[in-house]
Amino acid sequence: MLIILDRDGVINEYDGNYICSADEWHPIPGSIEAVARLCNAGHRIAIATNQSGIGRGYYDTDELDAMHEKLEQLVEAQGGCIDFIAFCPHHPDDQCGCRKPLTGLLEQIRQHFHLTSLQGAIMVGDSRKDLEAGHAEGCHPVLVRTGNGEETERHLDTRPIPGADVSIYDNLSKFTDALLSAEGW
Known part of the structure; x- marks a missing residue:
């Protein structure tokens, strides 16, 4: 199964x-191990991340590459791998097609894996934008309560995503536990 993860907050x-730098990038406890566990169970991992800090001039693509290299090395040290990272470098005012909640990043992921659709994939995020993008492309949306997740959950109670059956977990590790034990899947 293809599992698409947001980065920041997940x-x-x-x-x-x-x-803005690899030195400032710190994994949530248990998240690296969760990614490796998903890989070791045969799942493919992609990341879809908005990185408007590039468009705002806070950091450049070299620094983003350093953050992603750190992430990939940590996952590899646990025996896993990240298959593909798609990122949107644009400022929110740029009107690009890749900034979530639009689906350009997910389309890049679909093309990378040579899939006709993302039906059956899972999109894990901590914000409404992540859930909306995943749902629009046929993914099962999963919310984690880390990052912006608790706030997002509160807003889902009053403003649900039409037609979306959102699963909610405390963090990426708890989602991984549930998926690998087939609870609710």
Whole structure:
């Protein structure tokens, strides 16, 4: 199964401030191991991440590459791998097609894996944008309560995503536990 992960707030700690360097990038406890466990169970892992800090001039693609290299090395040290990373470098005012909740990043992932659709894939995120993008492309949306997740969950109670059956877990590790034990899947 293809599992698409948002990055900030799902894999790494995120408090609303821009993460501008590999030194500032810190994984959420258990998230790296969760990614490796998913890989070892035969799942393919892709990341879809908005990185408007590039468009805002806070950091450049070389620094983003360093963050992703750190992530990949940590996952590989646990015996897993990340198959593909798609990122949107644009400022929110740029009107690009790749910034979530639009689906350009997910289309890049679909093309990378030579899939006709993302039906049956899972999109794990901590924000409404992640869930909306995943749902629009046929993914099962999963919300984690890390990062912006608790706030997103509160808003889903009053403003649900039409037609979306959102699964909610405390963190990526708890989602992984549930998926690998087939609870509810």
